[in-house]
Amino acid sequence: MVWITLLLLLFIFQAATILICEYKRPAKSIAWLSILFIFPIIGFFMYYFIARDYARRKKVHANNSDNANNSTLQSVLYNDSIDAKKGEDSSFLLGEERLRDWLRQVPHSPITGMNRVDVLTNADVTYEAMLEAIGKAQDHIHFEFYTIRDDAIGRRFQDALIAKAKAGVAVRVIYDGVGSHALSKAYITSLKRAGIAVEPFLKPLIAFFEKRLNYRNHRKIVVVDGLVGFVGGINIGNEYVGGNPKLGFWRDTHVMLHGDAVYDLQRTFLKDWFFVSGESLGEKRYYPAHSEQEPSFVQVISSGPDARWDAIQEMYFAGLIAAKKRIWITTPYFIPDPSITMALKSAAISGVDVRIILPFKADSAIVQYASKSYLKELLQVGVRFYLYRKGFIHAKVIIVDEIMSTVGTANVDMRSFFSNFELNAVMFDRHVISRLESDFLMDLEDCTEVTLTEFELRSPGEKRKERIARLLSPLF
Numbered sequence: 201m202v203w204i205t206l207l208l209l210l211f212i213f214q215a216a217t218i219l220i221c222e223y224k225r226p227a228k229s230i231a232w233l234s235i236l237f238i239f240p241i242i243g244f245f246m247y248y249f250i251a252r253d254y255a256r257r258k259k260v261h262a263n264n265s266d267n268a269n270n271s272t273l274q275s276v277l278y279n280d281s282i283d284a285k286k287g288e289d290s291s292f293l294l295g296e297e298r299l300r301d302w303l304r305q306v307p308h309s310p311i312t313g314m315n316r317v318d319v320l321t322n323a324d325v326t327y328e329a330m331l332e333a334i335g336k337a338q339d340h341i342h343f344e345f346y347t348i349r350d351d352a353i354g355r356r357f358q359d360a361l362i363a364k365a366k367a368g369v370a371v372r373v374i375y376d377g378v379g380s381h382a383l384s385k386a387y388i389t390s391l392k393r394a395g396i397a398v399e400p401f402l403k404p405l406i407a408f409f410e411k412r413l414n415y416r417n418h419r420k421i422v423v424v425d426g427l428v429g430f431v432g433g434i435n436i437g438n439e440y441v442g443g444n445p446k447l448g449f450w451r452d453t454h455v456m457l458h459g460d461a462v463y464d465l466q467r468t469f470l471k472d473w474f475f476v477s478g479e480s481l482g483e484k485r486y487y488p489a490h491s492e493q494e495p496s497f498v499q500v501i502s503s504g505p506d507a508r509w510d511a512i513q514e515m516y517f518a519g520l521i522a523a524k525k526r527i528w529i530t531t532p533y534f535i536p537d538p539s540i541t542m543a544l545k546s547a548a549i550s551g552v553d554v555r556i557i558l559p560f561k562a563d564s565a566i567v568q569y570a571s572k573s574y575l576k577e578l579l580q581v582g583v584r585f586y587l588y589r590k591g592f593i594h595a596k597v598i599i600v601d602e603i604m605s606t607v608g609t610a611n612v613d614m615r616s617f618f619s620n621f622e623l624n625a626v627m628f629d630r631h632v633i634s635r636l637e638s639d640f641l642m643d644l645e646d647c648t649e650v651t652l653t654e655f656e657l658r659s660p661g662e663k664r665k666e667r668i669a670r671l672l673s674p675l676f
Contacts, residue, residue, distance in 0.1 A: 293603055293604075293628065296522055296603055298518075298522070299518055299519065299522040299603070299604070302514075302518045303499060303515070303518070303626070306499070306501055306511050306515070307507075307508075307511075308464075308467070309464065309499055309500060309501045309502070309511070310460075310464070310499070311497055311498075311499045311628075312459065312460030312461050312463075312464070312497070312498055312499070313460065313495055313496075313497055314459045314460050314490075314492050314493060314494065314495060314496075315457060315458065315459035315460055315461045315492060315494065315496045315497070315498045316457070316458040316459055316492055316494045316496060317455055317456075317457060317496055317498060317625075317627055317629060317632045318455065318456040318457075319453065319454075319455055319607070319632060319635045319636060319639070320430075320432070320453070320454040320455060320456055321453060321639055322450070322451065322452055322453075323353075323434050323440035323441045323450060323452055323454075324441055326430070326432070326434050326452075326454040327353065327356070327357075327434075327440075327441070329430070329456055330357075330422055330430055331356065331357070331360055333422070333424045333428050333430075333456075334357075334360045334361065334364060334422075334424060335360065335364075336424070337364050337369045337424045337425055338369065338425055339369065339370065339425045339426075339485060339488075340369060340370040340371070340372070340423075340424075340425060340426070340485070340486065341361065341364055341369055341370070341371045341372070341422070341423075341424055341425075342372050342421065342422070342423040342424075342466065342469045342470075342473075343357075343361065343371065343372065343373045343374070343421075343422055344373070344374040344375075344417070344419055344420070344421040344422075344469055344472060345374075345375060345376070345379075345380070345419075345420050345421075345435050345436050346375075346376045346379035346380070346416065346417060346418045346419065346420060346435055346609075347375075347376070347379040347380055347435035347436065347437055348373075348375045348380045348383055348387075348435070348436045348437070349380075349382070349383065349435075349436060349437035349438065349439075350382075350383055350384045350386070350387040351437060351438045351443070352438055352443075353436055353437055353438050353440065353441060353443075354383075354387065354436050354437060354438075357436055358387060358390065358391065361373070361391065361394075361396055362390065362391065362394040362396070365391075365394045365395045365396045366394055366395070370397075371391075371395075371396040371397070372396070372397045372398075372399075372469075372473060373391060373396055373397070373398045373399070374398075374399055374400075374401055374417070374469075374472055374473065374476055375398075375400055375401065376400070376401045376402065376416055376417045376418070377400040377401055377402035378402065378416050379416060379417075379418070379435070380400070397477070399473070399476035399477050400476065401416075401417035401472070401475075401476055401621075402415070402417075415504075415505055415619060415620070415621065416615075416619070416620050416621070417472065417504075417620070417621040418609050418610075418616065418620040418621060418622050419431075419468070419472070419502075419609055419621055419622060419623045420432060420433070420434060420435060420454075420609055420623075421465055421468065421469050421623065423462060423465050423466050423469055425488065426462060426463070426466055426485070426486050426487055426488045427458065427462060427488060427490055428456065428457070428458055428462060429456070429457045429458075429461070429462040429465035429466070430454060430455070430456050430457070430465075431454070431455060431457070431465060431500070431607070431608055431609070431623055431624070431625050432452070432453055432454030432455055432595075432596075432607055432608065432609070433452045433453055433454065433594050433595050433596045433607075433608070433609060434452045434453075434454050434594075440452060440594075442591070444563075444592075446561070446563075447561055447563060447591060447592035448561070448590075448591040448592065449590050449591025449592070450591055450592050450594060451588065451590065451591060451592065451593040451594065451595060451643065452593075452594045452595050453530075453595035453596070453597055453607055453636075453639065454607070455607050455625055455627075457498065457625065458490065458492050459490055459492035459494070459496075459498075460490075460492075460498070461498035461499075461500050461625065462490070463487050464500035464502075465500055465623075466486055466487065468500070468502045468623055470482075470486065472621070496627070496628075496629040496631075496632065497627070497628040497629060498625055498626070498627050498628075498629075499625070499626040499627075500623065500624070500625055500626075501515055501608075501623070501624050501625075501626060502621070502622065502623045503610070503617075503621070503622050503623075504620065504621035504622065505618070505619060505621075506621070510617055510618055512608075512610045512616070512617065512622050512624055513537065513539075513540070513616075513617035513618070515606070515624070515626060516540060516598065516606075516610075516612070516617075517539050517540060517543055519598060519600045519604050519606070520540065520543035520544060520547060520600070521543050521546070521547070522600060522601075522603070522604070523547050523552050523600045523601055524552065524601055525552060525553065525601045525602075526552060526553040526554075526555075526599070526600070526601055527544070527547055527552055527553070527554045527555075527598070527599070527600055528553075528555050528556075528597075528598070528599040528637070528640050529554075529555070529556045529557070529597070529598050529599075529612060530556075530557040530593060530595045530596070530597040530598075530640065530643065531556070531557075531558065531595075531596055531597075531611050531612040531613075532558070532559050532562075532563075532592070532593060532594045532595075532596070532611060533564075533567050533571065533611040533612070533613040533615075533616075534556065534558055534571040534574060534611075534612050534613065535567070535570050535571060535574070535612075535613035535614050535615070536574060536612055536613070536614075537614050537617060537618075540612065541574065541577075541578070544578060544583055545577075545578065545581050545583070548578070548581045548582040548583045549581050549582065553584075554582070554583045554584065555583075555584045555585075555586065555640075555644075556583065556584070556585050556586070557585075557586045557587075557588055557593060557640070557643055557644070557647060558571060558585060558586070558587055558588065558593070559587070559588050559592050559593045559594075560587035560588055560589045560647075560648070561589075561591065561592050562592075563592060566669050567613075567669070569662075569665045569666045569668075569669035569670075570666070570669035570670050572662075572666050573666040573667065573669060573670035574670070575650060575655060576652070576655060576656070579650065579651075579652040579655060580652060584649060584650075585649070585650040586644060586647035586648065586649050586650065587647055587648055587649075587650060588643060588646055588647050589646055589647060589648060590646035593643065595607075595639075595643075596608055596609065596610055596611055596612075596624075597636055597639075597640070598612075599633060599636055599637060599640065602630060602633055603628065603633075604626065604627075604628055604633075605626070605627050605628075605632060605633045605636050606624050606625065606626045606627070607624065607625055607627070607636070608622065608623055608624025608625055609622045609623050609624065610622040610623075610624050
């Protein structure tokens with residue numbers, strides 16, 4: 201009897217610890233309590249070692265704060281290189297003052313006005329543009345990816361980076377310890393021998409403990425000479441050009457930036473570089489003057505567990521509630537938090553054309569089941585879902601009316617919103633929005649629409665899998 205009482209008290213203590221530590225995210229609390237109920241002792245040890253966001257958030261934030269407060273970097277970035285209002289005029293987001301005012305409040309993310317934006321559809325075009333820019337580098341190359349593979353595509357970039365390093369260009373590489381866990385030591389060693397500075401975002405031992413449930417640097421950044429930058433959904437590997445026999449054709453979107461917005465890509469890379477290496481780089485050489493005169497508004501927004509607020513999630517929410525005509529979304533993973541779900545419902549009920557493209561083929565079965573668990577309640581209020589059948593769609597794109605679009609690394613899922621380090625470019629130029637609109641309509645031709653009637657015909661087994669996956673979805 202005493203042992204039963206002690207075990208019960210231990211279980212209550214474990215449950216109370218989870219509830220207290222995760223009080224801001226009820227869905228995550230429920231997921232961990234479910235694991236604890238199934239695995240009473242093991243579940244708590246899993247939580248303690250790999251999901252204690254409340255402790256590690258402070259550590260990460262402290263490191264990045266040191267870099268963010270570096271006086272040289274602040275002086276170069278905000279006094280000499282970027283004027284947050286440069287190029288703005290009274291027509292910017294005319295009639296959408298609330299959205300405009302909210303976007304202007306995002307810390308260290310000025311809305312810049314002198315930019316050129318090139319939308320890059322799919323990896324073959326993106327890789328050629330990246331390699332061309334790398335080939336022209338004169339001073340430095342900053343290269344950061346969640347996944348880098350030691351395959352044919354990976355070796356093309358390996359050769360290009362080594363060639364520039366041998367030519368005297370400073371090259372720095374960051375790779376994520378989880379996303380690039382299969383990257384060979386030989387690949388990394390060859391880069392280092394050429395004089396390239398290479399750092400993992402997580403050390404291998406930490407990456408092992410955090411492989412599934414904790415922080416991942418999901419950003420994809422290339423900055424060349426501080427003048428041209430790239431961001432979007434594409435990593436470095438053969439699968440992005442259709443090399444995965446299971447998934448086949450890979451549909452993705454990236455953007456190439458010239459102008460003011462590149463400074464914010466640079467700033468994000470240098471913050472990450474400080475975190476992984478301890479080296480603070482704030483010289484003006486990393487923020488050179490540019491000659492771009494095209495008046496295209498761009499805002500680069502980063503988010504992650506180092507920040508005091510979830511900027512990308514809140515940017516998505518602000519855009520969704522501002523919509524009057526349409527919300528078009530492409531995302532490979534759809535696990536929205538309650539606020540995003542409610543924003544989509546409210547928009548559809550009010551007559552906004554809400555369309556969401558998801559993959560028919562999935563690279564993760566459990567994530568796909570979790571995504572499907574959200575469809576019925578949204579279909580019932582008029583949200584339209586389409587399944588992409590040409591291959592695997594990995595693009596992360598949102599279009600709101602004719603006023604705003606965003607391309608980046610963040611999916612419409614809770615891991616991107618609250619756990620990953622992500623980076624998105626928000627664009628307001630009508631020509632950019634029109635190009636993304638054309639791509640969206642092109643993708644619709646390779647989709648089949650999900651109807652509520654057909655969706656409700658799922659087998660009981662499928663529905664059970666969806667319920668279980670949804671219960672655990674805050675942890676994916």
